[in-house]
Amino acid sequence: MKQFVVIGLGRFGSSIATALSRKNFEVLAIDEKESSVNKMEGLVSQAVVLDATDQKALAELGVASFDTAIVSMGETVEDSIMITLTLKELGIRQVIVKAQNELHAKILKKVGADRIVFPEREMAERLAESLASPKLFDFIELSKTHGIIEIVTPKKFLNQTLADLKLRKRYSVSVIAIKRKVPYAKPDGTTDFKDETIIGPGADDELIAGDVLVVLGHYDDLAKLEKV
Amino acid sequence: MTTEFDDLLELSDFYILSRKYEEALKVLKKAEKLEKMKSKLYFNMGMVYEALGDHDNARESFRLVLKLDPDNIAAQEHLDHLIEG
Numbered sequence: 540m541k542q543f544v545v546i547g548l549g550r551f552g553s554s555i556a557t558a559l560s561r562k563n564f565e566v567l568a569i570d571e572k573e574s575s576v577n578k579m580e581g582l583v584s585q586a587v588v589l590d591a592t593d594q595k596a597l598a599e600l601g602v603a604s605f606d607t608a609i610v611s612m613g614e615t616v617e618d619s620i621m622i623t624l625t626l627k628e629l630g631i632r633q634v635i636v637k638a639q640n641e642l643h644a645k646i647l648k649k650v651g652a653d654r655i656v657f658p659e660r661e662m663a664e665r666l667a668e669s670l671a672s673p674k675l676f677d678f679i680e681l682s683k684t685h686g687i688i689e690i691v692t693p694k695k696f697l698n699q700t701l702a703d704l705k706l707r708k709r710y711s712v713s714v715i716a717i718k719r720k721v722p723y724a725k726p727d728g729t730t731d732f733k734d735e736t737i738i739g740p741g742a743d744d745e746l747i748a749g750d751v752l753v754v755l756g757h758y759d760d761l762a763k764l765e766k767v
Numbered sequence: 768m769t770t771e772f773d774d775l776l777e778l779s780d781f782y783i784l785s786r787k788y789e790e791a792l793k794v795l796k797k798a799e800k801l802e803k804m805k806s807k808l809y810f811n812m813g814m815v816y817e818a819l820g821d822h823d824n825a826r827e828s829f830r831l832v833l834k835l836d837p838d839n840i841a842a843q844e845h846l847d848h849l850i851e852g
Contacts, residue, residue, distance in 0.1 A: 691819070720817070722784045722814075723784070724784060725782070729780075729841075730780045730783050730811065730814065731841055732814060732818070747786055748788050748819075749816060749817075749818035749819070753793065
């Protein structure tokens with residue numbers, strides 16, 4: 540099982556620590572403020588009051604054995620740089636750091652951060668994306684050019700097979716899965732859905748109302764598909 | 768004796784089971800004019816909106832179900848799913 544150490548338990552740090560823990564990962568949460576650590580009690584595997592800029596203390600805590608560290612130090616830019624450096628020196632494979640600005644990000648990269656995040660900016664961009672296309676539920680970036688999106692099956696695709704639609708030829712995209720809602724009557728007389736996912740659908744699979752398509756392709760092609 | 772409202776609700780079940788979501792929505796809106804504040808009405812509406820990909824209205828409907836019937840586990844599950852997704 541993957542183990543995570545989260546350093547800095549502000550809004551971002553505490554949210555990510557709780558979310559990872561909810562996914563059953565082992566999470567060690569660290570902050571120098573006792574009040575922030577106390578709030579994590581019971582929500583993560585272990586929460587410790589510690590000054591993470593103290594290299595010796597971090598090493599003694601056994602942080603080196605963790606797979607991934609997430610550093611979210613709020614306003615203290617210097618601290619997050621110091622901690623990133625220490626974590627890389629301790630040999631943590633992946634260090635993800637929250638950056639305040641471009642300059643901060645640049646320095647973090649130089650001291651070995653594997654991934655820089657700008658949570659507010661990323662969230663804003665994601666929200667803007669979802670507002671711009673109401674049918675878009677989710678989006679996975681695979682590379683600078685290609686990604687995977689989920690879209691509600693456009694009305695004019697309904698009751699046609701994938702072979703009829705020729706999406707690969709017409710839009711240069713591939714449907715890699717269909718998420719289907721299967722309605723059924725419950726014993727108490729009410730109706731509900733069962734979720735069914737068809738992975739790698741065949742040419743004969745017909746699209747029906749309520750289907751969500753998981754589509755892989757170039758961003759430009761995916762954008763065209765969304766406008767259908 | 769069943770009322771017109773019950774009949775419409777039953778018809779909406781039929782439409783949902785046959786995946787005719789737009790027809791189901793029409794019937795449910797008609798039913799809403801007759802009687803509001805019935806959890807099953809909003810549950811079915813939530814399902815239809817969910818199937819049509821209108822997640823805002825789906826969430827709104829399931830929240831109404833839970834307001835009227837706080838122990839409705841199915842509605843809570845739909846809402847959790849819609850919030851996570």
